[in-house]
Amino acid sequence: MLAAQRQERILERLRREGSVRVTDLVGDLSVSDMTVRRDLDTLEVRGALRKVHGGAVAPEGPRTEEPGFAAKSTLQAAQKHAVARAAAELVEPHSAVGLSAGTTTALVAEYLRERPGLTVITNSLHVAEVFHRSERSDQTVALTGGFRTPSDALVGPLALASVRGINLDTLVLGVHGMAERAGFTTPNLMESDTDHALVEAAETLVVAADSSKWDTVGLSTIAPLDRCDVLVTDDGLAPDARRTLEEHVGRLVITDVPPETG
Incomplete structure (x- = not known):
């Protein structure tokens, strides 16, 4: 799975649930803990999420909101x-x-x-x-x-x-x-x-x-x-x-x- 695909999967789950855990993403994406944390770092730099202990939460604002x-x-x-x-x-x-x-x-x-x-x-x-x-x-x-x-x-x-x-x-x-x-x-x-x-x-x-x-x-x-x-x-x-x-x-x-x- 490409990095962009992984990151979009992370954002989809974040939009659906409001928060994500590193341990859950490791299993969901079938990648290492380090890979998930790098993806979270990348998305945080872009303003797509806010990292918290053990995972990430949705940021304030509309940058990642995508209505159907x-x-x-x-x-x-x-x-x-x-x-x-x-x-x-x-x-x-x-x-x-x-x-x-x-x-x-x-x-x-x-x-x-x-x-x-x-x-x-x-x-x-x-x-x-x-x-x-x-x-x-x-x-x-x-x-x-x-x-x-x-x-x-x-x-x-x-x-x-x-x-x-x-x-x-x-x-x-x-x-x-x-x-x-x-x-x-x-x-x-x-x-x-x-x-x-x-x-x-x-x-x-x-x-x-x-x-x-x-x-x-x-x-x-x-x-x-x-x-x-x-x-x-x-x-x-x-x-x-x-x-x-x-x-x-x-x-x-x-x-x-x-x-x-x-």
Whole structure:
């Protein structure tokens, strides 16, 4: 088992139970006491946990919190639809497009269902299902293999092997958070590796992130802000955040969110 896989297993148990014991992890991971302690040291340096006598506890703050897909899909729904619609408009027909996992990118897929001639690479079960329902004969969809995360992303060595060596015209990337220093982030170490590989494969990087993602920092950085060619967000973005992003990303697209009715 790779170090990143072990550490993600530790974090999954920590999220589930709130604390972990070294002795339990030794048995669970089938590694030595020293290996577990090195993993805990690494995760503590990254802010993912706090070591205590005999084990570790969850830290304060949201860096490692990863709600499931269903829970996240109810948050900022109007903003996500507006962002997804605008991001989908940036994808050319008859192009190779990557779609990362996430609720916003699943909505992008909905807006791309009728786009002709797409070749789609994704590590998202939900994105693949959207295109499967469209039943278009002129679209090709490839779903990576891998381990399944709480957000229904496929990650790990199989996912990385599927992504490496491909060339994408455009990647639409969903993120957990974005900040000036940390860049675009996720709370999942292995998902970060897969997303980074997708970024490296893309000629054009489009990040689709609603305004609530600003100043949220996940555990692992996927890419710095200046790697982004186009950032699509909504009109709830604060003026200072807008200025910061305009200084760093290639182009900032601000979408209008329709007012609530009823």
